[in-house]
Amino acid sequence: MNLKIFLLLGGMGFVLHGCSSMNALTSDSLKSFTSPQDVIDKKNINENNSSAKEYVYDWGKNYPERQVESLIPRSSLSNYCISHGGRFSLFQKSSMHLVKDTGSKKLLNTYSSVKQGIGTYYCKQSDGQQWYVSIEPLSERRMDNASRVVNLQTKIMNLDEVKAFYSKAHTTTTLAEKKQNTVNSKTLNNVTSKTTTAKVIEEKKVTQPVVEDTKVQQTTNTVVSTPQTQQMQLYTSARKDLGRGQNQINACNTAERAYNYGRLRGTSSVNAYAESGILVAKCLTSVPSYSRRFSNPNDRAKRILQNLATNQNHAVAKHMLNQMK
Structure with missing residues (x-):
């Protein structure tokens, strides 16, 4: 009997020792980081202590x-921040102004896996220490x-650096918009000029097939990179x-x-925005592996269909809404 009690007490002591060791390990691991910069350095948040690092935001179909x-x-x-008794919150949304390529910026804006992790965040620890961290995309690639x-x-x-950073971001965005407007204006003038020249050449019956082929190829290359084409490709896939x-x-x-691109001007006869919305609604109501991500997928589907029925006068959306009643 005494032997059983001894073994029982010994086993309990071993378990308690294991628990206390695990707690100590957790505590030590948190204490190993002395500052948020220490976290960035030791966890290799930026590649080899450089200014940035690439992260997968879409693993694709594979x-x-x-x-x-x-x-x-x-x-x-x-x-x-939380381990130091702090509260971590979004201080400033990202405008992605450091992303120079317009197509890349539009693509990144369609991914919640990117938008939910960028911007400037603020932490105030329980010891009174305050800090800000800026997480900004620079580029993206396949x-x-x-x-x-x-x-x-x-x-x-620090706060002054945050203010200066977003002041510069606002200036950069404004200049980019002005530059884009200037480019659009020049492009329109060039197109008008080329159209007039083409008409004169046509009247004189002068043909230059090689040059024309080159122009067609250039036009095709331009179309491929547009948001409208990207949206159509996503919808078709x-x-x-x-x-x-x-x-x-x-x-x-x-x-x-594709649906998150919104209603884009200059699209083809197929309304990729509306048709993508129909596909999303079907996914929400008939693909469990997708719909389980949402707390109320049916309501979400109804909102999408109601939007398409009201703003796009979409017949299929109206029909699906009637079936869901």
């Missing part, structure tokens, strides 16, 4: 189950046949996969990205 990496900088610094990465710059700032019953969750995500 690896739909993998977790994206683009939220790592924000989550790491948020955990550090990593392989399916995956895409975003280059994120993570930087600790999603429609094909859903029609075949293949890669459904990836197809639903693709349809959502």
